[in-house]
Amino acid sequence: MVLLKVSSWKGVIRFRKQGKLGLRCIGPFSVIARVGKVAYRLDLPAILSQIHNTFHVSQLHKFLVDDTAVVPLEDIQVDDNLNYIEWPVAILGCKSKDMRNKKVELVKEQWQHRNGLKWTWEPVDEMTEHYPELFQD
The missing domain is CATH 2.40.50 (OB fold (Dihydrolipoamide Acetyltransferase, E2P))
Structure with missing residues (x-):
């Protein structure tokens, strides 16, 4: 599972807020496959279907699941x-x-x-x- 960095996507898609309150990362998404040495293909939802699903590792952040953050x-x-x-x-x-x-x-x-x-x-x-x-x- 990884988070996708979106703070550098200035003109492509706007995620909710703009400026300093804008999202830095979205996700988590599961990794489908490794493409080459430095790229990964992600399983993106249908709402992000207009985006190519292969990303460089510089655009990905490891998603660490914290059990204390999950609230029943x-x-x-x-x-x-x-x-x-x-x-x-x-x-x-x-x-x-x-x-x-x-x-x-x-x-x-x-x-x-x-x-x-x-x-x-x-x-x-x-x-x-x-x-x-x-x-x-």
């Missing part, structure tokens, strides 16, 4: 606005941060995330407003 659909929870939902599990610590003219109280929250557990520093008043069950002690 049943593990994803979204709200009404289609935002991914994460929820706090525990409070790990607290600290006070001095700003120029005020003091901000922060708590270190541990979050349940699709890749395991992670933590962030959040303002106390914001956390007590959204998750009062964590502050009942």
Whole structure:
């Protein structure tokens, strides 16, 4: 499996965005055959049928499958606005941060995330407003 570099295809086909937000690579595509010493033939989908399917190795990037990047659909929870939902599990610590003219109280929250557990520093008043069950002690 390889990714196909498309950032150099200026006038051929435009893939979604233009400029610095444009795609650099598309894919992954499976390799059908090796053509010569430095070219490969790819199995392209029908939407790319107007492109020749043989590419130089400089236009290909190895596609490494990362099992942690694959998310089972049943593990994803979204709200009404289609935002991914994460929820706090525990409070790990607290600290006070001095700003120029005020003091901000922060708590270190541990979050349940699709890749395991992670933590962030959040303002106390914001956390007590959204998750009062964590502050009942």
